[in-house]
Amino acid sequence: MSESAATPVYVVIGGGQAGAEIASELRKLGFAGRVIIVGEETALPYKRPPLSKAYLAGSVSADSLYMMQQPALDKAGIEYRGGVRVEQIDREAKQLKLIDGSRLAYDKLALATGGRARELKIPGADRPNVLALRTIEDVERIRARAQAGQRAVIIGGGFIGLEVAATLVKQGLAVTVLEGLPRVLARVTVPEISAFFERVHREAGVDLRTGVQITSFEFEAHPDSAVTHIHLSDHSRIDADFIVVGIGVIPNTELAETAGLVVDNGIVVDDCTRTSDPDIVAAGDCTNHPNEFLGRRVRLESVQNAMEQGRAAARTLMGKPESYKMVPWFWSDQYELKLQMVGISTGYDQLVIRGDLASRSFAAFYLHDGALIAADTVSRPLDFMIAKKLVGLRAHVDAAQLADESVALKTLVPAA
């Protein structure tokens, strides 16, 4: 045992959503040893979802982002070592090597290293006006350039790209979105919902282009000079004052891999977050985990997953492993619309729309062999609550009743 035989040390690497959850849950479960979070970012643990929404818009303060401020950390007895990257895990010695050269011994270790923004591999992508959006600092860089009248080009029509587009166009910028696939949100939803969001963005004034490939960036030779234009495969040339790249997330697994843990599109864990080392758990965006509801392994990038896995990791560290049962869900805010999604619609054989897509408030239900496997709702939070129940039960529901707004959704929930 490290430090003193009487005081076990549990270390969490990564102070994001999952890391903060593991640390606070350890205390809730009564852990009396030391809890240390080592985080590469200097900021105290904070929530990322507002970064592309209210925080980018400037409508909430940085204070509202923090999951734990210093007094809360002190009260919980959680030590936060920020601005320090863990360089290496020595599993034999049960020690971490930190970037400042120091070493930190652990008895149990939790990996909550999350992910980083995927980089665009194109000459000019390292220029100062080509920006990513993963951290508070990234938002500060975007905000510094986001003045009305500026031309922002967003590369990627996924959630983050579209949220940034909505926020910036509302602030009076000229916004272009470039998506390589034939439709936006193609990896997460069906053509009907993609078409709805494409229409919403175009109506708001976004120049949204799908099925376009970037052939090159135009920039001056001097390394500090900005990208001024983007050339596309259809021979068009787009003016840009700045560019935001939102083309996905790479899980931070290198530390685990170098330490010899099993990694395969994420750190491989079981349903109790255990890695291939009995003293190491992992949670959040960095994990590849079994999901009972989906019947397969998956790597998710969602707050709900980070929190539920974080709590499960704490239980396992406390010697009380408990398999977590989780139906994946996610949300996205664009303009006044709240998109909420539960389950994964891949493999559906019937789509039922409740409400009118033109009304900007509707629900889409996905059935497979008559069972509800997923639902997307737009600005229908009450329907979403019931959809979560129905999807969690894989309820067999009558499609005509689902579509009929005069039938209350809650009457379709099977009796327990």
Ligand SMILES: Cc1cc2nc3c(=O)[nH]c(=O)nc-3n(C[C@H](O)[C@H](O)[C@H](O)COP(=O)(O)OP(=O)(O)OC[C@H]3O[C@@H](n4cnc5c(N)ncnc54)[C@H](O)[C@@H]3O)c2cc1C
């Ligand atoms: C702009 C944006 C908007 C989002 N919106 C939504 C949303 O609306 N709904 C939703 O459900 N999800 C959303 N997400 C996703 C959600 O924020 C993530 O799923 C969640 O943050 C994952 O938490 P995590 O703790 O696993 O990883 P992270 O939040 O990525 O935290 C990992 C931390 O570990 C640190 N770290 C990595 N390696 C090391 C190391 N070697 N040493 C020390 N520290 C290290 C990183 O610096 C980072 O601080 C959004 C994400 C972004 C970026």
